[in-house]
Amino acid sequence: MTSVSPAPASSASASLQNASDIVLEARGITKCFGALTVLHGIDLALKAGEVVSIIGPSGSGKSTFIRCMNMLEKPDAGEILFRNRRVGEKYRGSGDLLGQGELRRHVGMVFQHFNLFPHMSVLENVIEGPVIVQRKPRAEAVEIAMDYIAKVGLAEKRDARPDQLSGGQKQRVAIARALAMQPDALLLDEVTSALDPELVGEVLGVVRDLANQGMTMVIVTHEISFAADVSDRVVFMENGRIVAQGSPDAILRRPDNERLKAFLARFHG
Numbered sequence: 001m002t003s004v005s006p007a008p009a010s011s012a013s014a015s016l017q018n019a020s021d022i023v024l025e026a027r028g029i030t031k032c033f034g035a036l037t038v039l040h041g042i043d044l045a046l047k048a049g050e051v052v053s054i055i056g057p058s059g060s061g062k063s064t065f066i067r068c069m070n071m072l073e074k075p076d077a078g079e080i081l082f083r084n085r086r087v088g089e090k091y092r093g094s095g096d097l098l099g100q101g102e103l104r105r106h107v108g109m110v111f112q113h114f115n116l117f118p119h120m121s122v123l124e125n126v127i128e129g130p131v132i133v134q135r136k137p138r139a140e141a142v143e144i145a146m147d148y149i150a151k152v153g154l155a156e157k158r159d160a161r162p163d164q165l166s167g168g169q170k171q172r173v174a175i176a177r178a179l180a181m182q183p184d185a186l187l188l189d190e191v192t193s194a195l196d197p198e199l200v201g202e203v204l205g206v207v208r209d210l211a212n213q214g215m216t217m218v219i220v221t222h223e224i225s226f227a228a229d230v231s232d233r234v235v236f237m238e239n240g241r242i243v244a245q246g247s248p249d250a251i252l253r254r255p256d257n258e259r260l261k262a263f264l265a266r267f268h269g
């Protein structure tokens, strides 16, 4: 498979030292569903070029949190900042605020269940965002789309419909579709969880290429050894809180938190 080049980020420097390199930041994110509080004030700052993996038990709030990061889910408290601009409803005179639509043009998301348009070809799925949202001329959108479709190894499938593809191929199309928007950051929510085991590797390979090429990403995953390989930082969530975070080595190979140890033991057993 050929490698995947993400769009050059507007801040090409991948220095992880400088606060101004923060692409996407969550501050004090709290989320309730009815009487149930599922996120209790989560803070996370994602730097340019950084890959952060989020692990944790089912129901701990990982999906809700990652959805809050691009405002698919509206937090009850706290705020999301994109390149230091607060995301919110735009009112007249609130020029500092970034609208939610604008946020989503910069922050792509890939889901467990692909969410491709079933009646459209691979190519039509991938050009949809550039043509409809970014209003690019169709010829230009096709050129960009074919570049990413080729890079996820599916050039010969450009005219196929999703039901003619394997799960792994569908997920690679979903990744190409997100990349075609040339996002500054990508959020991946368990992108291999719905796949047959033999198809997981081809999708992780695409994500690994993105990581190696400097794409800024948050990856929710149960693939612990993959997280250990590609992440700059691993975050362990439980019951709507970040319980531990640090380097893959500290979190995955030398965990010192009892609940984290118990969680990881299930993957080594």
Ligand SMILES: Nc1ncnc2c1ncn2[C@@H]1O[C@H](COP(=O)(O)OP(=O)(O)O)[C@@H](O)[C@H]1O
Pocket: 033, 038, 056, 057, 058, 059, 060, 061, 062, 063, 064, 065
């Ligand atoms: N739309 C929703 N309405 C009500 N409860 C929800 C909704 N989405 C998630 N939840 C609940 O929020 C909690 C966290 O869910 P989720 O973020 O999906 O966790 P994870 O991704 O870690 O498995 C769970 O208790 C789940 O049942």
Ligand SMILES: [Mg+2]
Pocket: 062, 063, 064, 190
């Ligand atoms: Mg989830």
